[in-house]
Amino acid sequence: MDISSFINFFLIPGIILGSIYALGAIGVTLVYAIMRHGHFAHGDLATFGAFMVLLFSASSGLSPYAALPIAAVAAGLMAIAIDWLFYTHLRTLPKIITTISSLGVALMLRAVVQIFWGVNTLSYETGIARPENWFGLRIKPHEVVTVVMVIGLVVALEIFLRHSKWGKAMRAMSDNPDLASLCGIDNRKVIALTWMLVGALCAASGFFLGLNTQVKSLMGWNILLPTFAAAILGGVGRIEGAILGGLIVGICEEMSVLVIRSEYKVLSGFVILLLALLIRPTGLFRGKVL
Amino acid sequence: MTALLTMSSISGGYGDADILHDLSMEVGAREIVAIIGPNGAGKSTAMKSIFGLLTIRSGTIVVDGTDITGWAPSRIVRSGICYVPQVANVFYDMTVHENFEMGAFLRNGDYSDALERVYEMFPDMKAKQKALAGSLSGGQRQMVAIGRALMLDPKVLLLDEPTAGLSPKYMEQIFQTCRDIRNTGVALVLVEQHAKQALRFADRGYVLAAGRNRCDGTGVDLLNNRFIAEMFLGA
Amino acid sequence: MNFVTLLNYPIYLLIFISIYGCLTIALNVQWGYAGLFNAGVAGFFAVGAYTSAILTSPAAVGRIGGFSLPVPVGMLGAMLACVVAAWPVGKVCLRFRSDYLAIVSIGVAEAIRLVVRSEEWLTNGSRGIIDIPRPFGDLPYAQSQVAFLGLSCLILLVVYFLVERQLRSPWGRMMRAIRDNETAAQAMGKDVPRRRLEAFILGSALMGLAGALYVHLTRVITPDAIDPMIVTFLVWIMVILGGSGNNRGVLVGALIIWVIWSASELVTDQLPADIALKAKYARMFLVGLLLQVILRLRPEGLLPERVGTAGGSGDLGRTSPEAIAPSEGSDDV
Numbered sequence A: 001m002d003i004s005s006f007i008n009f010f011l012i013p014g015i016i017l018g019s020i021y022a023l024g025a026i027g028v029t030l031v032y033a034i035m036r037h038g039h040f041a042h043g044d045l046a047t048f049g050a051f052m053v054l055l056f057s058a059s060s061g062l063s064p065y066a067a068l069p070i071a072a073v074a075a076g077l078m079a080i081a082i083d084w085l086f087y088t089h090l091r092t093l094p095k096i097i098t099t100i101s102s103l104g105v106a107l108m109l110r111a112v113v114q115i116f117w118g119v120n121t122l123s124y125e126t127g128i129a130r131p132e133n134w135f136g137l138r139i140k141p142h143e144v145v146t147v148v149m150v151i152g153l154v155v156a157l158e159i160f161l162r163h164s165k166w167g168k169a170m171r172a173m174s175d176n177p178d179l180a181s182l183c184g185i186d187n188r189k190v191i192a193l194t195w196m197l198v199g200a201l202c203a204a205s206g207f208f209l210g211l212n213t214q215v216k217s218l219m220g221w222n223i224l225l226p227t228f229a230a231a232i233l234g235g236v237g238r239i240e241g242a243i244l245g246g247l248i249v250g251i252c253e254e255m256s257v258l259v260i261r262s263e264y265k266v267l268s269g270f271v272i273l274l275l276a277l278l279i280r281p282t283g284l285f286r287g288k289v290l
Numbered sequence B: 001m002t003a004l005l006t007m008s009s010i011s012g013g014y015g016d017a018d019i020l021h022d023l024s025m026e027v028g029a030r031e032i033v034a035i036i037g038p039n040g041a042g043k044s045t046a047m048k049s050i051f052g053l054l055t056i057r058s059g060t061i062v063v064d065g066t067d068i069t070g071w072a073p074s075r076i077v078r079s080g081i082c083y084v085p086q087v088a089n090v091f092y093d094m095t096v097h098e099n100f101e102m103g104a105f106l107r108n109g110d111y112s113d114a115l116e117r118v119y120e121m122f123p124d125m126k127a128k129q130k131a132l133a134g135s136l137s138g139g140q141r142q143m144v145a146i147g148r149a150l151m152l153d154p155k156v157l158l159l160d161e162p163t164a165g166l167s168p169k170y171m172e173q174i175f176q177t178c179r180d181i182r183n184t185g186v187a188l189v190l191v192e193q194h195a196k197q198a199l200r201f202a203d204r205g206y207v208l209a210a211g212r213n214r215c216d217g218t219g220v221d222l223l224n225n226r227f228i229a230e231m232f233l234g235a
Numbered sequence C: 001m002n003f004v005t006l007l008n009y010p011i012y013l014l015i016f017i018s019i020y021g022c023l024t025i026a027l028n029v030q031w032g033y034a035g036l037f038n039a040g041v042a043g044f045f046a047v048g049a050y051t052s053a054i055l056t057s058p059a060a061v062g063r064i065g066g067f068s069l070p071v072p073v074g075m076l077g078a079m080l081a082c083v084v085a086a087w088p089v090g091k092v093c094l095r096f097r098s099d100y101l102a103i104v105s106i107g108v109a110e111a112i113r114l115v116v117r118s119e120e121w122l123t124n125g126s127r128g129i130i131d132i133p134r135p136f137g138d139l140p141y142a143q144s145q146v147a148f149l150g151l152s153c154l155i156l157l158v159v160y161f162l163v164e165r166q167l168r169s170p171w172g173r174m175m176r177a178i179r180d181n182e183t184a185a186q187a188m189g190k191d192v193p194r195r196r197l198e199a200f201i202l203g204s205a206l207m208g209l210a211g212a213l214y215v216h217l218t219r220v221i222t223p224d225a226i227d228p229m230i231v232t233f234l235v236w237i238m239v240i241l242g243g244s245g246n247n248r249g250v251l252v253g254a255l256i257i258w259v260i261w262s263a264s265e266l267v268t269d270q271l272p273a274d275i276a277l278k279a280k281y282a283r284m285f286l287v288g289l290l291l292q293v294i295l296r297l298r299p300e301g302l303l304p305e306r307v308g309t310a311g312g313s314g315d316l317g318r319t320s321p322e323a324i325a326p327s328e329g330s331d332d333v
Helices: A003-034 A042-060 A064-090 A095-117 A141-163 A165-175 A177-182 A187-212 A219-234 A239-258 A262-279 B043-050 B073-079 B096-103 B112-121 B123-127 B138-150 B168-183 B195-201 B219-224 B226-231 C008-033 C041-056 C071-093 C098-118 C141-168 C170-180 C182-187 C192-218 C228-242 C247-270 C273-297
Strands: A132-134 A137-139 B003-013 B020-028 B032-036 B055-063 B081-084 B156-160 B187-191 B204-209 B212-218
Touching: A003 A042, A003 A137, A003 A141, A003 A165, A003 A187, A003 A219, A003 A239, A042 A064, A042 A095, A042 A187, A042 A219, A064 A095, A064 A187, A064 C273, A095 A219, A095 C098, A095 C228, A095 C273, A137 A141, A141 A165, A141 A187, A141 A239, A165 A177, A165 A187, A165 B096, A177 A187, A177 B073, A187 A219, A219 A239, A219 A262, A219 C098, A239 A262, A262 C071, A262 C098, B003 B043, B003 B187, B020 B032, B020 B043, B020 B055, B020 B187, B020 B212, B032 B043, B032 B168, B032 B195, B043 B055, B043 B081, B043 B156, B043 B187, B073 B081, B081 B138, B096 B112, B096 B138, B112 B123, B112 B138, B112 B168, B123 B138, B138 B156, B138 B168, B168 B187, B168 B195, B195 B219, B204 B219, B212 B219, B219 B226, C008 C041, C008 C141, C008 C170, C008 C192, C008 C228, C008 C247, C041 C071, C041 C098, C041 C192, C041 C228, C071 C098, C071 C192, C098 C228, C141 C170, C141 C192, C141 C247, C170 C182, C170 C192, C182 C192, C228 C247, C228 C273, C247 C273
Parallel strands: B032 B187, B032 B204, B081 B156, B156 B187
Antiparallel strands: A132 A137, B003 B020, B003 B055, B204 B212
16 A cells, blocks of 8 residues: 555544544543543534534524534533533532433433434535545545644634633643632532533534534444543543544544454444553543543 | 631531531731641641531631631632642642632732732742642642732631641741731731641640630740640640 | 233233343442443343354354254353453453443443444344244243243342342442442452452343343344343433342332333324334433433432341441432532
């Protein structure tokens, strides 16, 4: 295999998939860092976001790209509502109870999508998506958009967390929630803010997944495993780790067909997760919560 | 002297069992008060009770005329009282500078003057402002923790064993810092294991035993009290 | 319509309740007593079902098999296969926080689903395995159902008493001590990962047994017969509703949830086709919501764990497990 077909058939799809996993994994890692529990409704929240894009673009005639910000806000508000309705009162119980609850929320979100849109495969209307040839590299326009927008989102999130007052408050609470409240930081506000960001990131990951593959009710559940694999591989609580982990899982998944049957491709993330737990359970960037 | 902080007849604890029994204490303006007593006397618990970190069953806590009994910690901070816990008192994954900024979280607008004062008080931290707090030594972390608490310009500062585990050199430095803080008009309350040293520099002291007031008085009086010396100071 | 056919439906219900009862006790060993979050119940259930199907069915073209072994051998094989599947999972995951096991067990269930679908030589792919022998299958339908109910109830009873006995033994007390205070148990020199692994394997083996029971009831198994999310979730909600840590409680949970689930199916089946499909999803939504309601109103379940019921000598001195005891007043200030 020559280098350009390796790039065309494995590296580029891997980076696209990896960027989508990275967005999801950042959300997973934020939930771990602030709320300190595993969030299994994450994938289905992404599905919800993807369908929100469909809803807003279909009802208003906007392009899916323009509908994304609205869908991101909708998914964020949905996440806040879910937290308020189902998770808040579990906060004093062991965290695993919230994780169990999130499994139920996953089922509920999926059922909502299936009630309103059914189980058929849909797609976004973005016009023709013919690959363009860039010096022998075949790249589709929406692939460029995906990578550029993912980078943009990550940079924006990084700036928010490093330099804004509430971003720092999130980091403070992730670091030491008791001390944060001694500083007068209202933990409930930080939690709501975190869910807003997590919901928006979910919507973005769902949208980009739908843009590059299809929009269907199980799309999010199917990326739950690689998303968690990316978050744990990168080191739970580490955003830079989630990005690197996402890219590794995405690229490995695309390359896995070189060694295993394509039916098992979707298990790549699972295998990486097992290897990470066996070899380096704290992740590549030593995660702080284990 | 009108008291800035008054605890009257506090009883309370973490679960069903009370740890504090009918505990009373007063702190006046610009005063340094040391709380001493044997292990398990409830010194740290007394301090936490002021900050709303345990269940108070009876009694009241008044800061500068405001009854704060039963308030949540994030609200108590607004009443002009700040607290430095004994352990985990800095944000390890944040820089020294960010720790100070977090201390000023409740301040709206420009707080560069407060930052400047803190850096003046801890000149060593000026050079370390970009370092992660988790990478500092125990003594330096204590300075970050105190500096963080000073960012809100509190009227009363509560320090829970600020010298625990520090070398004598750092201990002296922390005590000196406390005097400096007092000279800026802040009252301090310290829980101390090093009873002798603490009484030597505090204005007044409270001796606790089994969650109750044992005795109190000026630092010098307590130091010279034969009974206290035998019981608690190991003299 | 005679009396026996009138009873057909309740008997059918009861058979499924006994199968799910077996699953709930299995999950209770893992979650209720050891605090392990296994989100791959359906995976182990499927392993058991397929193993017993392969061992007991007659020869078929295109896949291994033709062993035609007796049903009890199939059941033993099912349990053994689950032990083999559970061991490495437990070995890798039980050292970590409990949600790591959960995510890995979801992955295991997914892997099992893919293997079942793709490995035609083993499972005959999407065509599935047919002609699986059924105990008392030669009797007329109604009698055969009653006899099968007797068998499944007998197996459930044996499982119940064996598990209860195991939990009353020092092993069971140790399990709960580990669950309630891992650090203290470790300090007392208990081999925490090993005890957890044992509980995980025991529970998984019982899930396999339930799978075998299921496959000998239906006589056919295809990859679509077991919806991983629904099976797993139903078992979880049964355990939590009934009362984690109380075997009688989880059986009550199995009874209630399965009756609700089946009754709602009866209702949705009556609806016109286009609404029926939506109603099917609405049913899933309501099951998810039911879990939230239980966690909110009664997180300890209908029959909470009582020290003494399952545990013997009152070693913990508490009435409900700390793991799910609700506490007043939140600290999230």
